Amino acid sequence: MAGVRQVISTLSNDGKEVMGANILAYHYPDNSIINGSLLTVESNHFGVLKSRGAILNVYETGQFTIQTPDRPLIGAFQQAFFGGTSPWQYEVLYINRAKLILEAKGVAYSREMAEMGYHVSCYVHVDSKEDALKLVQHMPFSGHYVTTAEVNEYTTPVIEQSINKIVQMTPLERVNEKMPEILELIKDHLQEFLSVYGLTLNDVKALIFPRDERMKELIALRAFGLSEIDAVRYYTAMMMAQNGVVSAPNMAVGKPYYVGNPQVAAMKSVAGGDEK
Template sequence: MAIIEVVKYDGPPGVFAWKYPNPELGTWTQLIVNESQEAILFKGGQALDSFTAGRHTLSTANIPLLSNLVNLPFGGKSPFTAEIWYVNKLNSMNVKWGTSAPLQLQDPKYKMMIAVRAFGQFGVRIEEPRKFLLKLVGTLPQFDQSTMLSYFRGLLMSNINELISTYLVHKKISILEINAYVSEISKHIQGRLASTFLESGIELNNFYIDSISIPDDDPATVRLKEALAKKAEMDIIGFTYQQERSFNTMEEAAGNPGSIGAGMVNTGLGLGMGLGFAGPASEMMNRMTRGIMEGGASAAGSTAKTCPSCGAGNSAEARFCSGCGRSLQQPQPEGTPADRTACRNCGEQVVPGAKFCQHCGTSVIISCAGCGHVLQPGQKFCPECGTRAG
């Protein structure tokens, strides 16, 4: 294999470490290192020397240890085999990370297990190239952003899960409100991970959480959002969950007039469920109560009484309207016993206006003993002089 004359690497910024593929070198080989790069020469798994930006000749004069390892005469020219690694020392600010599967966290406010996804990015710089190569790279031909993520994914996910959960409990906030605190959580995670990265020769410059999201199709999330939407609706209208349940109960009773619930409302117990309601809630209660009473009256058929004044339904035994207070007693038609008088002879009822009893023929015309005024049937005192009849 031909001896390499010049070694150089111009790779993409997302590659942190790259090994030159040809190990056939010579003491005259030129090593070119760009700005923001550092090259390290390895022989037999041992790091011999490092080279900063510039042009370097791989001679024994520049690498004293090389003569001991390959038995080269000092200042002599000879081929040898070794590995050259290039390390990118630029700040890499866009290393993206994300949860491959949702994290299961308990919402401290609503006591529900919620699935959470998190996404973001972090920035790193290779601070100690030799330590980085020895501890992370090993025999890999290349080390890029995806490789770094695979190495640190477990560390990232465990810390993110723990810190988000701790933060939620400490602040007593819901997962639905967590996005308002991502900046503060990001700083906590960076502080926790910085020392671990530095152990591998990597400086963690920043750490960002771009978004903490909740999958829309998660059943627990759907139930929680529906409950919060219902609560917001009731807050706007102006009543509580217990009052909402009372409304539902009364609506069911209105739909079934013969039920026990309808009877409870008619007797006043149902009205007690709605005490304390104000505004729209009170009006709703009144409408439902009236509907139940009217529904009960319709179901009762001919046994119910309808008020001729307000139209409210009343029970058959009611003497006054429960809606407006008007008397429900019907005037007695002509010919009822209240308008008749009894025959003095046989005791039978005589039709009003008759002069003789239709049963025995006895005259029913009575004259006042005091003034002679003819008394009408049923009169017990004379309207002229006040004398008692009979």
């Protein structure tokens, strides 16, 4: 209710914290904040006070009394018309200073134009009052929250460009060898981008993998030292064995399979050719 001294915090009426692990910023949904209200800022938050669009102050942990910053009303006039309070109204924005996770998923293409899926996790936080100010100034609010999902929409193109810059020049089976280089490029590009929004990048984890299941199996076989043709043959043999085809071992070792008299088959195998 307007004109009543109130406590502003991130706790709901039942005492639950409204800023969870997926909330970067929270706009206190009350337009009756006035001079004399108590602003509570938790240890893992920053509080930003605005009035008529202008940023008045950024607060760290503690409880603060909101004071009119410009020529407050005083004396009998204030007492008579406003009950000792000022009619100024304020907005409060809370910024989460805990470490949050941003995630990006997408598709990159190897040098052979094979599809490579990727999953990148980035750990970020708002480090200082100055960074909280940058976030409020540059990150738009579409409602009362700014979620990590919304921030992902900003970071995904940067991550995608960084990954494709290296993956598109790399053969499919050598992409994992480039992971240290890919991670460093993501960190460099992403930190430069996030700094505009007052976000500090702590770490980046990434996984890049062939989207086609067959290619995963073939690359795994190649990792055992098999040639390309041997890897294809062993993969085909495994598929045949899964479907109960008795000639699967022959496919694996590259030998023909004969149906009929086993002695004749053995002689043909030794001779290295078929009888006419």
